[in-house]
Amino acid sequence: MRQLIFAFCIGVLPFAANAVEPDEMLTDPVLEQRAREISKDLRCVVCQNQDIDSSNAGVARDLRLLVRERLVTGDSDAEVIAYIRARYGDYVLLKPPLEPATYALWFAPIAFVLIGVFVGGGVLMSRRKQEAFEDLGAEDENTVSEILRQNEAGDAS
Amino acid sequence: MKRLISGLPLLAAVIFGGFFLWGLNPDRDPNEIPSVLISQPAPEFGLDPVPGLETPGLSQSDLVGNERPVVVNVFASWCVPCRAEHAVLTRFMEREGIRLFGINYKDKPEDAVKWLNDLGNPYERIGSDLSGRTGIEWGLSGVPETFIVDGDGTVLFRYVGPVVGPDAVERFTEALTQAGALPNVAES
Incomplete structure (x- = not known):
């Protein structure tokens, strides 16, 4: 039984692990929370319909770091999203904007x-x-x- | 009214069928990301040269004020398709006379130097983008990617993936010709 539980943990743990690595996180919990929320709305450009918050791709990590960097410099959430949207287009938004x-x-x-x-x-x-x-x-x-x-x-x- | 309503299922079937037909098209690539850079000025960036190489670095000002369009290729020594693409780009540089600039993306300088020493260095300038931040400025989704930048610094064309194989080379040549980046063709 114990072995079974162990096997289950081994099997499930990798999926429970988060893509956001400890060295990326901001010390300010409020800013970190905002970064997480923004990351959940941004699409990882090399994955199929995954947000950058949950993606392990290199570009996703770079974008997460960029989001945090912008937040630390004092950007609002909308400004951060606009910054990334200017480079990757509407495609990067998981929720399409309302426009003609x-x-x-x-x-x-x-x-x-x-x-x-x-x-x-x-x-x-x-x-x-x-x-x-x-x-x-x-x-x-x-x-x-x-x-x-x-x-x-x-x-x- | 009744006739109109009885026609609705057919209309719905035709619309959905059309979507399926569109989706089945083998030429359609759902991973293709429309670039926002096309017809826009090249992004602001400034990259130091790769340490250990004599090739100078690359910044946005190098892309402005050129006589004819230049090609900006993003590559890395760890990128296997880049190796295949390298031969194609070298041929374009030697035979067609394109001006080729490089962005060395997230690459260890010593690896890049070795790679270029082994395969040859067709690049006029190479900027070392260790952090990948310049890649983000270009809206990069991976390596290799190749851009054609007009003489005034406007991005004309973007090719995602290696320019390898007849179809890719044909598409790329067409784009180069349209941009007027091929001096040999223009003269003949």
Whole structure:
């Protein structure tokens, strides 16, 4: 049993290990926290959809160090991101910015839901209309009133 | 209305099919990163020469005020594809007369010196980027990468990966020709 637990730990530990190495970390916990948050929004340019905070790639490490360096010099979070975006483009942002080129990306889901609601609603409404009673013709109207009249007469007697 | 609605599934199938067709295109490389540098001035940087080499260092001012476009190649001795690319670039330098500048990326100087002594040194200038910071300025994602920089310092073209193999060489030659970086072609 003990061996099993040991094997499990050995197997899992590497995945639990963090990419941010101790020598990268800032002594100021507030700045370090901000650096971590920024790093989570920046894409590692050589990995498939991984943020630089969790990547072991060399370029990711360089970018983490750069983020921290900028923070220490007094940049705001937005300034740090702008600095890196100026060099690597929108691609480096894991969350695409809202701008004319990305309107389709941001608004297409909402648009599709609206289209779905309207089309679905339209179909339901038209079906309901079909089920509604139409006016009876003059002949049928006469027949019905005749029957009703006879029934009334029957009740009275 | 009914006809319109009955056409919707077909329309959706066509749109999604189009996306799949686009995604299946073997020429599409999802790893390709659009460069923000194209048509922009080359980034601000200044690199010392590689210690132990007589080749001078490289900075942004070397890329401005050139008569014709120059090629900036980012390389390292630890980068295996660079070795293959080295032969191609050397040929371009010797036969086509391109001006070749180098950025030695995160390389130990002694390794770089040995590498260049073994293979030859086609570079007019080489800057040593030990920290990799200049690489970030260029938006580098790895080595090798090759840029064509216009005489006024504007980045015209970026090639990610080694310029090796007929397709790559053809693409690169085309870019060089368009940029007017090939003096031998211009004269003929």
